[in-house]
Amino acid sequence: MDSGTLRFDGIDYPDGRSSDPRRHGWMEGAPPPSERQVRFADESFLAFPQMRWSLSHMRELVPTVNVWRGPGPASDLGTPTGAHDAAIDGLAFTDLQGRERRWDESLHDTYTDGIVVLHRGRRVYERYFGALQPHLPHACFSITKSYAATLCATLVHEGVLDESQRVPHWLPEMKGTAYEDATLRQLLDMQIGVAYSELYADPQAQIWDYARAGGVRPRPAGYSGAGNFYEYLQTLQPEGRHGEAFAYKTVNTELMAWIMKRVTGVSLAQMLSERLWSPLGCEEDGYLSVDPICVPMGGGGLSASLRDLARFGELMLRGGAWQRRQLLPEAVVADIRRGSDPAKFAQAGYTLLAGYSYRSMWWVSHNALDAFEARGIHGQRLYVAPKADLVVARFASHPVAASAANDPITLPAFLALARLLHHG
Amino acid sequence: MDSGTLRFDGIDYPDGRSSDPRRHGWMEGAPPPSERQVRFADESFLAFPQMRWSLSHMRELVPTVNVWRGPGPASDLGTPTGAHDAAIDGLAFTDLQGRERRWDESLHDTYTDGIVVLHRGRRVYERYFGALQPHLPHACFSITKSYAATLCATLVHEGVLDESQRVPHWLPEMKGTAYEDATLRQLLDMQIGVAYSELYADPQAQIWDYARAGGVRPRPAGYSGAGNFYEYLQTLQPEGRHGEAFAYKTVNTELMAWIMKRVTGVSLAQMLSERLWSPLGCEEDGYLSVDPICVPMGGGGLSASLRDLARFGELMLRGGAWQRRQLLPEAVVADIRRGSDPAKFAQAGYTLLAGYSYRSMWWVSHNALDAFEARGIHGQRLYVAPKADLVVARFASHPVAASAANDPITLPAFLALARLLHHG
Numbered sequence: 001m002d003s004g005t006l007r008f009d010g011i012d013y014p015d016g017r018s019s020d021p022r023r024h025g026w027m028e029g030a031p032p033p034s035e036r037q038v039r040f041a042d043e044s045f046l047a048f049p050q051m052r053w054s055l056s057h058m059r060e061l062v063p064t065v066n067v068w069r070g071p072g073p074a075s076d077l078g079t080p081t082g083a084h085d086a087a088i089d090g091l092a093f094t095d096l097q098g099r100e101r102r103w104d105e106s107l108h109d110t111y112t113d114g115i116v117v118l119h120r121g122r123r124v125y126e127r128y129f130g131a132l133q134p135h136l137p138h139a140c141f142s143i144t145k146s147y148a149a150t151l152c153a154t155l156v157h158e159g160v161l162d163e164s165q166r167v168p169h170w171l172p173e174m175k176g177t178a179y180e181d182a183t184l185r186q187l188l189d190m191q192i193g194v195a196y197s198e199l200y201a202d203p204q205a206q207i208w209d210y211a212r213a214g215g216v217r218p219r220p221a222g223y224s225g226a227g228n229f230y231e232y233l234q235t236l237q238p239e240g241r242h243g244e245a246f247a248y249k250t251v252n253t254e255l256m257a258w259i260m261k262r263v264t265g266v267s268l269a270q271m272l273s274e275r276l277w278s279p280l281g282c283e284e285d286g287y288l289s290v291d292p293i294c295v296p297m298g299g300g301g302l303s304a305s306l307r308d309l310a311r312f313g314e315l316m317l318r319g320g321a322w323q324r325r326q327l328l329p330e331a332v333v334a335d336i337r338r339g340s341d342p343a344k345f346a347q348a349g350y351t352l353l354a355g356y357s358y359r360s361m362w363w364v365s366h367n368a369l370d371a372f373e374a375r376g377i378h379g380q381r382l383y384v385a386p387k388a389d390l391v392v393a394r395f396a397s398h399p400v401a402a403s404a405a406n407d408p409i410t411l412p413a414f415l416a417l418a419r420l421l422h423h424g
Numbered sequence: 425m426d427s428g429t430l431r432f433d434g435i436d437y438p439d440g441r442s443s444d445p446r447r448h449g450w451m452e453g454a455p456p457p458s459e460r461q462v463r464f465a466d467e468s469f470l471a472f473p474q475m476r477w478s479l480s481h482m483r484e485l486v487p488t489v490n491v492w493r494g495p496g497p498a499s500d501l502g503t504p505t506g507a508h509d510a511a512i513d514g515l516a517f518t519d520l521q522g523r524e525r526r527w528d529e530s531l532h533d534t535y536t537d538g539i540v541v542l543h544r545g546r547r548v549y550e551r552y553f554g555a556l557q558p559h560l561p562h563a564c565f566s567i568t569k570s571y572a573a574t575l576c577a578t579l580v581h582e583g584v585l586d587e588s589q590r591v592p593h594w595l596p597e598m599k600g601t602a603y604e605d606a607t608l609r610q611l612l613d614m615q616i617g618v619a620y621s622e623l624y625a626d627p628q629a630q631i632w633d634y635a636r637a638g639g640v641r642p643r644p645a646g647y648s649g650a651g652n653f654y655e656y657l658q659t660l661q662p663e664g665r666h667g668e669a670f671a672y673k674t675v676n677t678e679l680m681a682w683i684m685k686r687v688t689g690v691s692l693a694q695m696l697s698e699r700l701w702s703p704l705g706c707e708e709d710g711y712l713s714v715d716p717i718c719v720p721m722g723g724g725g726l727s728a729s730l731r732d733l734a735r736f737g738e739l740m741l742r743g744g745a746w747q748r749r750q751l752l753p754e755a756v757v758a759d760i761r762r763g764s765d766p767a768k769f770a771q772a773g774y775t776l777l778a779g780y781s782y783r784s785m786w787w788v789s790h791n792a793l794d795a796f797e798a799r800g801i802h803g804q805r806l807y808v809a810p811k812a813d814l815v816v817a818r819f820a821s822h823p824v825a826a827s828a829a830n831d832p833i834t835l836p837a838f839l840a841l842a843r844l845l846h847h848g
Binding site (some may be wrong): 027028030031032037038039040041057059060061062063064065066068071073074135221222228230258261262265283285287290292293294295 | 454461462484486682707
């Protein structure tokens with residue numbers, strides 16, 4: 001069972017155990033033998049199974065900016081007593097394809113690097129695998145969007161930004177682009193008509209042009225594309241109409257982050273530090289990858305420790321309150337939890353996410369637990385289930401970028417966990 | 425007085441005040457106007473006065489690895505009471521060119537970014553200027569060498585490494601290079617005959633080939649040189665004999681760091697964390713720039729917060745003991761403080777450093793205070809004066825790389841400070 005494979009989209013990948021980075025010895029040796037090297041320049045850092053190492057080591061591959069935790073002590077999340085371990089590890093559930101699974105095995109089958117479960121605000125379960133350690137920040141990918149947009153919605157609440165304004169109100173250079181008549185709220189809810197593909201499996205998709213512009217993917221010799229994120233955004237042309245349907249496009253977040261910076265003068269890194277990392281009592285500094293003019297990548301550049309990700313989930317669960325301080329406006333959190341129009345979401349064709357909507361860059365289930373989620377490619381997940389008083393933070397390095405590859409296990413596993421913990 | 429210039433080697437540079445990075449607004453704006461951008465690719469991050477910003481922001485320009493401070497509280501260095509401020513700021517001294525100076529003005533004249541003074545283990549004076557803040561790591565440049573070599577000498581003391589062995593004992597690939605018959609002790613004391621120039625003012629000097637190999641300076645299109653530090657080291661050819669004279673060459677440190685990694689399997693970042701950052705109770709994580717195969721730059725890649733640099737100085741002052749724990753062997757620190765042969769040092773022609781020697785990558789003054797120093801280009805300095813119970817940690821962004829440009833002020837300033845604090 002230690003050398004199996006798993007098949008996704010017709011391709012066989014080494015399974016969770018056989019792709020364990022400790023087995024492969026990535027970057028071990030001085031120098032590591034060439035076949036054990038993980039490099040930025042040759043894109044091996046994005047290859048599988050090298051990714052099982054690189055997602056815990058992003059700052060060694062690209063320039064980054066610190067998200068400072070401040071000078072205070074870490075906040076208390078309790079210490080797992082182990083009382084729930086046997087019950088959780090042995091938890092049985094049926095995946096969305098009808099297969100019976102056990103929780104502990106499912107962690108390997110989702111290529112989990114680490115998972116922490118908070119119930120009633122206390123850590124009840126925590127596991128690390130492979131290259132991840134409790135103090136190491138791991139790539140959050142698009143969970144970054146939920147952090148950034150929650151802060152953006154907060155700026156709207158505070159009157160700093162008007163969500164009904166159109167993009168050129170703040171960024172006149174966006175006239176003549178797809179965004180000329182898009183409002184900030186349409187950005188926040190990703191209801192933008194723009195010619196841009198986020199199909200990770202397609203090497204021609206624009207997501208890779210965006211990544212090369214931002215320097216988070218290597219540029220070919222003689223590269224003559226956009227020099228940074230802002231330049232790239234100004235090339236985007238319209239396709240379809242705004243406000244009609246949900247369409248997930250990372251460039252929308254990058255543009256939102258640009259507006260936040262233009263108006264406040266405060267970088268995303270500093271805003272995350274001042275409004276979240278420091279007052280939440282995060283244990284470790286986080287970091288954001290930056291583009292060639294040192295602009296943090298708001299659409300997906302965050303790395304954070306697993307516990308610090310869980311703290312953010314717990315803050316959202318508590319309606320923005322933390323140790324008697326209201327860190328985020330309660331109305332902002334309530335608005336996110338209410339979601340937006342599921343009919344607009346349905347048009348995007350996420351068959352595994354029936355009934356969901358998307359609000360301020362959170363995925364809102366509208367299920368019996370009122371669960372809402374932050375999601376990142378390759379299995380990153382922050383799952384907040386208010387009616388079960390449950391937060392699950394998970395990092396993974398799944399060979400397939402799209403969440404649809406792990407949702408058939410992830411979604412029923414988390415629901416089963418909620419039932420187990422909350423209703424015994 | 426706010427728009428003056430200072431002349432070094434026949435070139436006029438904006439002086440300390442007029443080069444203050446807050447005035448220039450480096451990287452301000454979204455995007456910053458092109459004339460305010462500081463970039464890696466065009467080498468502007470190493471230009472003056474852009475450097476006054478970039479030395480506090482190295483990780484935003486190059487990949488880095490974390491030096492973790494661990495989970496504990498920061499150690500107590502006391503809080504400056506201000507009692508000494510007026511006396512120190514007004515301290516008069518004569519520089520080595522015979523000019524009368526005042527301490528507070530001299531900080532600007534040495535392009536100081538931050539300075540902290542510990543007397544009897546307590547902070548008595550602390551100042552930050554320009555882009556530096558207490559929690560921000562600043563480039564240490566060659567102070568990195570003193571950290572790394574102190575750990576290497578500790579490994580020798582522990583019997584992990586034999587300093588009388590020759591380099592190929594651990595690195596057979598170094599046969600046929602300048603280092604074939606060099607011992608580890610000769611590396612530690614920089615008494616190596618190797619064809620390699622460290623003349624920073626010369627764009628053809630090999631130091632830049634080394635930097636390009638390590639990815640800490642941009643590579644031209646079509647670059648075909650060494651791909652990383654280790655590859656570069658294997659190209660070095662002999663010039664002169666080992667053991668005869670001190671010759672300051674950063675590649676010696678890089679090679680020493682390679683041996684440490686080859687033998688222990690522990691990266692420099694992890695060793696710094698486990699042996700210094702964590703047990704010293706450092707306040708902030710540090711970081712090291714890394715090469716394209718993620719090897720930390722032992723010769724000059726460290727960034728640290730100013731107070732954490734001061735903690736290292738205080739540890740050396742106390743003979744390696746910290747809060748009743750012996751973090752470094754007392755014998756290792758004593759050996760460094762004793763220095764090596766001043767006659768071999770004298771051959772290197774440092775006219776401002778008469779009587780000095782160089783031991784385990786520390787500069788040893790053999791003066792009345794038994795002072796010894798860690799030194800980095802552009803004004804980085806850790807000054808430890810045991811007989812005055814004094815530590816001075818200073819970060820700067822001086823337009824001239826060589827310490828000789830600031831020593832005429834720095835050396836008499838620190839001596840005057842020692843007299844003031846220790847003898848009133």
